[in-house]
Amino acid sequence: MTFDKIYQYNFPTIIRFGAGSSKELGDYLILHKLFNPLIVTDSTVAQLDFFREIMRDLQNKNISPEIFADIHKNPVKLDVYRGTEAYDYTKSDCIIGIGGGAALDVARAIVLRVNHREDLFKYDDLIGGDIYVDNEVPHFITIPTTAGTGSEVGRSAIIADDETHQKKILFSPKLLAKIVFADPMLTMELPPFITAATGMDALTHNMEAFLAKMPHPICEGIALEGISLISQSLEQAVNKPDLESRSKMLIASLMGAVAFQKGLGVVHSLAHPLSSLLDTHHGLANAVNIPYGMEFNIEGFEHKFKRIAKTLDLEEETGAAVVKYLFDLNTKINIPHKLRDIGVRQEHIETLSNLASADFAHPNNPKPVSRDDFKRIYSNAL
Ligand SMILES: NC(=O)c1ccc[n+]([C@@H]2O[C@H](COP(=O)([O-])OP(=O)(O)OC[C@H]3O[C@@H](n4cnc5c(N)ncnc54)[C@H](O)[C@@H]3O)[C@@H](O)[C@H]2O)c1
Numbered sequence: 559m560t561f562d563k564i565y566q567y568n569f570p571t572i573i574r575f576g577a578g579s580s581k582e583l584g585d586y587l588i589l590h591k592l593f594n595p596l597i598v599t600d601s602t603v604a605q606l607d608f609f610r611e612i613m614r615d616l617q618n619k620n621i622s623p624e625i626f627a628d629i630h631k632n633p634v635k636l637d638v639y640r641g642t643e644a645y646d647y648t649k650s651d652c653i654i655g656i657g658g659g660a661a662l663d664v665a666r667a668i669v670l671r672v673n674h675r676e677d678l679f680k681y682d683d684l685i686g687g688d689i690y691v692d693n694e695v696p697h698f699i700t701i702p703t704t705a706g707t708g709s710e711v712g713r714s715a716i717i718a719d720d721e722t723h724q725k726k727i728l729f730s731p732k733l734l735a736k737i738v739f740a741d742p743m744l745t746m747e748l749p750p751f752i753t754a755a756t757g758m759d760a761l762t763h764n765m766e767a768f769l770a771k772m773p774h775p776i777c778e779g780i781a782l783e784g785i786s787l788i789s790q791s792l793e794q795a796v797n798k799p800d801l802e803s804r805s806k807m808l809i810a811s812l813m814g815a816v817a818f819q820k821g822l823g824v825v826h827s828l829a830h831p832l833s834s835l836l837d838t839h840h841g842l843a844n845a846v847n848i849p850y851g852m853e854f855n856i857e858g859f860e861h862k863f864k865r866i867a868k869t870l871d872l873e874e875e876t877g878a879a880v881v882k883y884l885f886d887l888n889t890k891i892n893i894p895h896k897l898r899d900i901g902v903r904q905e906h907i908e909t910l911s912n913l914a915s916a917d918f919a920h921p922n923n924p925k926p927v928s929r930d931d932f933k934r935i936y937s938n939a940l
């Protein structure tokens with residue numbers, strides 16, 4: 559690791575972590591004189607018992623929550639426009655995202671849009687749109703209900719174009735939540751498949767962040783501990799969940815997102831096109847691709863894989879052992895080993911490789927990834 563210039567490191571979010579922390583929401587709102595929150599969630603979470611309980615608790619405290627739950631699985635611009643209309647119409651005074659990464663991303667994009675009414679994609683970070691995020695934004699609170707994306711502590715929202723399905727990133731430090739209530743009790747009933755897929759997303763964040771090329775020892779320390787926590791708890795959280803495994807997964811997913819301000823890599827670039835082209839769940843796409851992406855990264859980075867292997871407590875401290883660990887973990891949590899098992903066909907490889915090559919994640923990979931590399935990795939995983 560060489561420090562060849564000045565780098566910026568940020569860790570500002572307040573996190574209330576632990577079983578029951580979501581019950582503090584009402585008092586927090588009263589303290590900040592916020593009585594008309596817009597709650598952004600998805601239509602599944604809106605029906606769950608814990609969600610209704612949070613709403614009841616707010617009403618008992620004379621707070622009037624308005625619920626916006628009309629969002630797509632891979633969120634699109636229209637979701638954000640409709641949510642902003644709901645914010646205006648109900649004269650809301652703050653925004654609370656409650657849900658998985660999809661709901662939290664829509665919530666964050668509404669936070670942006672409330673006082674930034676140009677076309678949403680004018681603010682796309684990849685075309686330098688972050689500089690236009692110059693107005694104030696509403697008070698923003700996040701409550702994660704999956705242990706995967708860590709979007710609750712993020713500064714960006716991934717929103718797709720309604721027609722092309724191309725994913726855009728809205729980014730600004732202003733989009734950080736003022737406070738996160740991370741309550742593992744809300745994840746207790748997550749179905750095994752969602753636990754597995756979102757958990758592998760969290761593992762991918764930690765591993766890719768650890769390997770990403772920016773020198774950032776703070777993030778690398780967090781990423782290694784995140785990997786360790788997931789290795790202790792993901793299998794249990796999927797097959798026999800208890801509060802300890804759910805707590806470890808929730809904090810590790812949040813740590814993954816803190817760590818990946820350092821960057822992501824080849825695995826996320828392999829995964830993103832599967833969601834745009836085939837609507838594959840983001841975590842599942844990462845889960846199937848991670849052993850292949852990591853295999854690609856070993857050469858030249860054996861010293862880093864040795865540290866990952868040590869963290870995982872593997873007998874053999876090599877990259878090959880890490881790849882084997884990932885395949886074995888996928889087996890234990892019922893994730894398929896091959897892309898063809900999640901709907902990918904030979905005829906998709908060309909388009910997937912083009913999209914992956916244009917993706918924003920791999921420029922931070924420890925080594926360059928060419929279009930031909932993507933083609934080879936996809937073919938190998940097919
Ligand atoms: N902003 C970021 O930094 C970032 C990073 C990675 C991914 N993402 C985005 O996050 C999204 C994926 O998020 P996700 O993996 O959390 O999935 P998700 O938000 O799509 O949720 C998965 C499913 O789980 C259900 N669910 C959520 N909480 C539940 C609970 N407690 N009990 C039962 N069911 C529950 C949801 O209704 C949904 O059907 C994608 O849109 C992706 O682009 C964002």
Ligand SMILES: [Fe+2]
Nearest residue numbers: 707759763840
């Ligand atoms: Fe991810």
